[in-house]
Amino acid sequence: MKISDEQLTLINLYKNAKFSEKLKIYARIIFNFNQIKKHLDNYIPESGSVFDYGCGYGIFSNYIKIKNPKLKVVGFDISTTRINEAKRSSEKTDVEFTNTFEDFELDNLKLVLLIDVLLFLKHIEKIELLKKIYNSLETGGIIFIKDTLKSESFRFKYTKFEEKLKLKLKVYGNDVKPELNYMTPSEFVEIITTIGFEIIDIIPENHFVYPGIFIIAQK
Numbered sequence: 174m175k176i177s178d179e180q181l182t183l184i185n186l187y188k189n190a191k192f193s194e195k196l197k198i199y200a201r202i203i204f205n206f207n208q209i210k211k212h213l214d215n216y217i218p219e220s221g222s223v224f225d226y227g228c229g230y231g232i233f234s235n236y237i238k239i240k241n242p243k244l245k246v247v248g249f250d251i252s253t254t255r256i257n258e259a260k261r262s263s264e265k266t267d268v269e270f271t272n273t274f275e276d277f278e279l280d281n282l283k284l285v286l287l288i289d290v291l292l293f294l295k296h297i298e299k300i301e302l303l304k305k306i307y308n309s310l311e312t313g314g315i316i317f318i319k320d321t322l323k324s325e326s327f328r329f330k331y332t333k334f335e336e337k338l339k340l341k342l343k344v345y346g347n348d349v350k351p352e353l354n355y356m357t358p359s360e361f362v363e364i365i366t367t368i369g370f371e372i373i374d375i376i377p378e379n380h381f382v383y384p385g386i387f388i389i390a391q392k
């Protein structure tokens with residue numbers, strides 16, 4: 174497997190991370206980054222603000238800021254451990270990372286990322302969050318969602334099992350609720366369009382282990 178210059182740049186940002194976190198960060202950059210980047214690249218704005226909800230260690234927030242340093246990029250995550258590593262990584266990129274959502278004025282956003290995070294939110298929480306995001310986006314602003322593709326497939330069952338195990342082992346720390354709330358593509362479309370978004374693209378993707386879905390919508 175060839176590691177790109179972009180992946181190496183990201184790996185370098187985390188060289189001072191705690192050893193236990195570093196393994197998870199590097200695995201994300203090496204095994205999942207390219208799959209997401211190839212779709213995300215089409216939606217990085219030329220100017221304005223980007224919000225990365227559930228940013229984890231901030232890999233995609235940092236990536237976007239490196240791609241376009243003119244952007245204001247803010248990353249939020251519920252996990253203190255992950256945000257602390259994100260903050261450490263941002264010394265060079267100047268992304269703002271926080272674990273207190275309320276502090277941020279989320280106005281005139283051009284792009285919001287929800288990468289592998291909505292599965293942790295209850296149905297009602299997803300709706301509330303997506304409404305809040307809708308109100309904070311500029312007209313024409315984009316939500317870029319990546320989630321697990323819920324289906325009857327063996328890969329989905331395996332992914333769910335692995336995710337349950339991670340929650341049991343507290344891989345995401347103590348702040349993440351120990352439950353999973355996957356949605357089918359049509360359930361996603363229903364929620365998103367009811368709020369007022371227009372769907373731009375839906376891309377189901379069969380990663381060699383993890384089945385994913387990308388949903389891109391516009392205000």
Ligand SMILES: C[S@@+](CC[C@H](N)C(=O)[O-])C[C@H]1O[C@@H](n2cnc3c(N)ncnc32)[C@H](O)[C@@H]1O
Pocket residue numbers: 201226227228229230231232233249250251252255287288289290293294345349350
């Ligand atoms: C699979 S990781 C993805 C992280 C990042 N988006 C990425 O793609 O690298 C899921 C993240 O969602 C965060 N998370 C879970 N529940 C959350 C919530 N209710 N609010 C914000 N973040 C949450 C976890 O702490 C974790 O960092």
